[in-house]
Amino acid sequence: xxxxxxxxxxxxxxxxxxxxxxxxxxxxxxxxxxxxxxxxxxxxxxxxxxxxxxxxxxxxxxxxxxxxxxxxxxxxxxxxxxxxxxxxxxxxxxxxxxxxxxxxxxxxxxxxxxxxxxxxxxxxxxxxxxxxxxxxxxxxxxxxxxxxxxxxxxxxxxxxxxxxxxxxxxxxxxxxxxxxxxxxxxxxxxxxxxxxxxxxxxxxxxxxxxxxxxxxxxxxxxxxxxxxxxxxxxxxxxxxxxxxxxxxxxxxxxxxxxxxxxxxxxxxxxxxxxxxxxxxxxxxxxxxxxxxxxxxxxxxxxxxxxxxxxxxxxxxxxxxxxxxxxxxxxxxxxxxxxxxxxxxxxxxxxxxxxxxxxxxxxxxxxxxxxxxxxxxxxxxxxxxxxxxxxxxxxxxxxxxxxxxxxxxxxxxxxxxxxxxxxxxxxxxx
Numbered sequence: 001x002x003x004x005x006x007x008x009x010x011x012x013x014x015x016x017x018x019x020x021x022x023x024x025x026x027x028x029x030x031x032x033x034x035x036x037x038x039x040x041x042x043x044x045x046x047x048x049x050x051x052x053x054x055x056x057x058x059x060x061x062x063x064x065x066x067x068x069x070x071x072x073x074x075x076x077x078x079x080x081x082x083x084x085x086x087x088x089x090x091x092x093x094x095x096x097x098x099x100x101x102x103x104x105x106x107x108x109x110x111x112x113x114x115x116x117x118x119x120x121x122x123x124x125x126x127x128x129x130x131x132x133x134x135x136x137x138x139x140x141x142x143x144x145x146x147x148x149x150x151x152x153x154x155x156x157x158x159x160x161x162x163x164x165x166x167x168x169x170x171x172x173x174x175x176x177x178x179x180x181x182x183x184x185x186x187x188x189x190x191x192x193x194x195x196x197x198x199x200x201x202x203x204x205x206x207x208x209x210x211x212x213x214x215x216x217x218x219x220x221x222x223x224x225x226x227x228x229x230x231x232x233x234x235x236x237x238x239x240x241x242x243x244x245x246x247x248x249x250x251x252x253x254x255x256x257x258x259x260x261x262x263x264x265x266x267x268x269x270x271x272x273x274x275x276x277x278x279x280x281x282x283x284x285x286x287x288x289x290x291x292x293x294x295x296x297x298x299x300x301x302x303x304x305x306x307x308x309x310x311x312x313x314x315x316x317x318x319x320x321x322x323x324x325x326x327x328x329x330x331x332x333x334x335x336x337x338x339x340x341x342x343x344x345x346x347x348x349x350x351x352x353x354x355x356x357x358x359x360x361x362x363x364x365x366x367x368x369x370x371x372x373x374x375x376x377x378x379x380x381x382x383x384x385x386x387x388x389x390x391x392x393x394x395x396x397x398x399x400x401x402x403x404x405x406x407x408x409x410x411x412x413x414x415x416x417x418x419x420x421x422x423x424x425x426x427x428x429x
Contacts, residue, residue: 042075045325047332048100050090052315054082055283056346065340069332076328087198087394101323102332104146104315108387108394110380111137118142119319119326125334128354131313134377143316144337147348149277150309150372151202151210152298152365154284159187159272168295170368171303172240179249188271190244191262194254200399202275203241208233210310210373211301218393222381225420228412235412238402240301245403263287267294275299279314281361282347296361298370309370314348381426389422391415 049062056062057080066078081100083089090106093099094117105118120140126132135143153175163182169175179189193199209217212233221227228234244250251258251271263280265271267289274280278296285291298307317336319329336342343350349357357363385391392398398415405411 044077045073045075045328046077046079047102047325047328049078049080049332050086050093050100050103051080051082052086052104054084055286057082059286061345065336065342068340069335072335073328073331078332097322099320099322101320101325101329102317102336103320105135105143105318106394107315107378108383110383111135111377112380114142115140115321117321119321119323119329121318121333122330125330128352130351130353131316131375134313134375135316135318136377143318144333145313145315145351146317146337147279147314147343147346148311148351149279149314149348150311150362150365150370151206151275151277152296152309152370154266154274154276154278154281154361155295155297156266156269156272156289157293157295159269162269163187163272168297168368169300171300171305173303175300176243176247176249179244179247182272183247183249187269188251188265189249190273190275191266191271192241192244192250192254193257193259193262194245194250194400194403195257196259197257197396197400199259199274199276199396200241200403201393201396202277203237204234204396204399204402205393206310206312207237207299207301209375210308211237213308213371213373215373216376216379218382219376219379221419222379222385222423225423226416227419228415230409230412235408236301238408241399242403242408269293277312277314278349278359278362278365279347281359282345291360294361296365298365298368307368307370308373309365310375311349311372312375313351385419385422385426388425389415389418391418 051057051062053062062080066080069078070076083093086104087107090099090103091108094106099117105114109117114135114137120142121144123141125144126141129144130148131145132141134145135141153169159182160178163178163185165178165181167174169178182189192203205218209215217233245254251262251265262271262274263283264287266274267284267287281294281296284294298309300307317333319326319333323329337351342348344358347359349359349362386393402408402411
């Protein structure tokens, strides 16, 4: 072999050796930097979260939460789906097993059915958390409260000032007197949101459930055939809201769903008051209200001068039993309630019992020294009876019928007949 052929053969051998060793050691020139293989992209894990907060999807707030979560969980892809009639739509979605990975627990679902649709949550999620056992069945917990709220009158201070209302109403008579002053100058005294239905629950089962001072009034309804009485809590509550409508103290366009419009009306001072949960305060600010112009006081439901106020959870959040990513879904539940900022950002009181509230309006509320009544779980017996008696407590639709009834006593009689019949065929204690 001549020297030319020998040199060529050597180059071929070295090239072949480099090719064989490429996956183990790079053949590089002396002093050059070896190539580092690229790390494989993390496997995509998708989560679908169902929610009632369409507004937070549309304004990008939920996407901001998702980006932070995804940064902590490489490969996670969180997507949201909003339901405009969450209470009505979610039961249908659950029945078809198309309820995503994370969702809000239906308020009208009996505890005994929770294991059929939801995965139990880890015990460590519930340390120091309020309402830890409210969505518990057996020895398993299925939902974590997304916020804590109280209910009362949210009001526009400028509207009060324009109407010459110098002091916060502390009796029912003073409340109606304030309504008259507001109406006289063309301000809507109380925005009921009659057309939206669900806000009417404040004047019905929510007020009834706490104004007696005993938590669990709805549960005790399951023990009697005739819970609706004109001279009882139901009658007292309905008489108030019916008077608001009768005397023109509510919005004129009652039958349209104007929830979003109502926030702008109250924020601007064209309407003066809501009877609503503390969570609505932040929504008014987002609708353009000056936070310093929005106040909050306990609803004076009688002329006693001292009042009870509820302390209730907002929706509970849980994990679908049929989720393909149950561990990641539980991580989202923990992140959303404890780390995302949702509780403080959106006007809720802390779910963690070791934390103090930050909302200025809540401090005003406390200055009236209400006695808080902490909510209890609505029992399966009541939920079962309500369903079979066609009493739509979970949607507020029943309140439209009672407010519009020509004769409230006759309307109560019809409810009592249905209730009694449901109790007579009930298998639950």
